[in-house]
Amino acid sequence: MARAERFVEADNAEAIITRIEHKSRKIESLLKQYKPVEALKTALEGTYAMTGDERCKSAHWIAVHRALMAIKDVDGMLSSLDPEYYDILMKYLYRGLATGDRPTCDQCLRIHEKLTEKAGLGCILRFLTDTVNTV
């Protein structure tokens, strides 16, 4: 099922990138209004499709990264985030940790601690074992 989606989406990679750009603009406007939590939610939504294309994944990551770095109140953000987004957020946190960039890693580590408390070790395991839907 996910594989069929990927084949269809690959043809529409351009359409997805346009959608991501549109989302980035929305995220920018939300950040200007000092609403980092809504910005992060907008960024995480729609990553369900998780297309196989590397460009789409990078574009998605840039949008999520922008929203992540703007978060100041981690506890507040996690309490207002739907539990279904925990697994995806964890995947993006590990992508952030993999960059090696100091401010990104600091922020990701801070959020990782709180997210593990909230979502448990199972969340980390689901990131580790899911080799099909990577971000």
Add this chain to the structure above:
Amino acid sequence: MAVTAVHQLAQCITCHAWSADRSMVALCPNNSEVHIYRLVEDKWEKMHVLQKHDQLISGIDWSARSNKIVTASHDRNSYVWNLERSEWVPTLVILRLNRAALCVQWSPKENKFAVGSGAKTVCICYYEQENNWWVSKLIRKRHDSSVTCVSWHPDNILVASTSTDGKCRIFSTFIKGVDAKDPKNESRFGELIVQLDLSPSWTFGVKWSPSGNTLAYVGHNSVIYFVDDVGPSPLAQNVVFRDLPLRDVLFVSEKMVIGVGYDCIPMVFAADERGIWSFIRYLGERKAVSSGSRYGSQFSEAFGKFYGQAKQGGSNDASETSRTRGVVHENCINSIIPLSRQGTQIRRFSTTGLDGKLVMWDLETEQDLLELLVH
């Protein structure tokens, strides 16, 4: 507390099985022997030691009516043990495997048993009267990787198997001459009935519900999968849970499942009236303590280093809380076996783990769970 007894029988137990009257338990203490213990006035006495395998015994099953023990081992062999006078006599079953046998289970009628192996195959063995030996038939359709667990459907024909390739496959094991021909069910031996591709990671611990209508198995990604109406159009549900993965499950009733695994405490899952499965609670004290000490001293130290903090409020406190928490098993629980049946419900069961403990549990003391069981 749901725990009725805790016995330290070895340093590490790989698998166990009970005799029909539950007076004797056969277990493998992480070596190539099977030790049979009998409970004599509160103390466990080692009655027999079965030595025949060369390598680790990965599965033991004790049939209730025919009183035979079947063992499967990493040495690619399986033995069926018969009690003659007071000695257990082994009969070799040539499985024709070139990899380790990982799990074994008697069929409900006890005329066949299934063995899952690292050779990506499931062997179905049955007794041939004329030659007085056990014949093994390999299911040709293979998994893509090791078969970790097998489970028989109550109809004695279907067998479900989980594998490290993430899939659960259900095969028919109809054998002419052994199984009665069923006009409703015209399936050939080794026919793949259903393939469930629900998990991206290794799968373990598959079990059928008492009626055979529902199937449950666990994935290594901390998810438990429930499949209702197993057939051409199954209804699958994933239940995601917070903690470490499970290794084995047990249906205590049609609507309640107990899962055991790396978290050392059994978890209870139940289906509500709509048939939606969800996690109910742990079977044991798991008090919500503050962040650092929750996972015990080792974890909190590791997390402490990860988050750049020296010690989270003193790791000594953490190890004490885990002891006073009433945690029974100290290491991964790897099998759960029913002890007593009341109709189709199981009230008492036992678990063994890598810590070498055999723990007996009783649901009679858990009022809220009993209510769920009854409905």
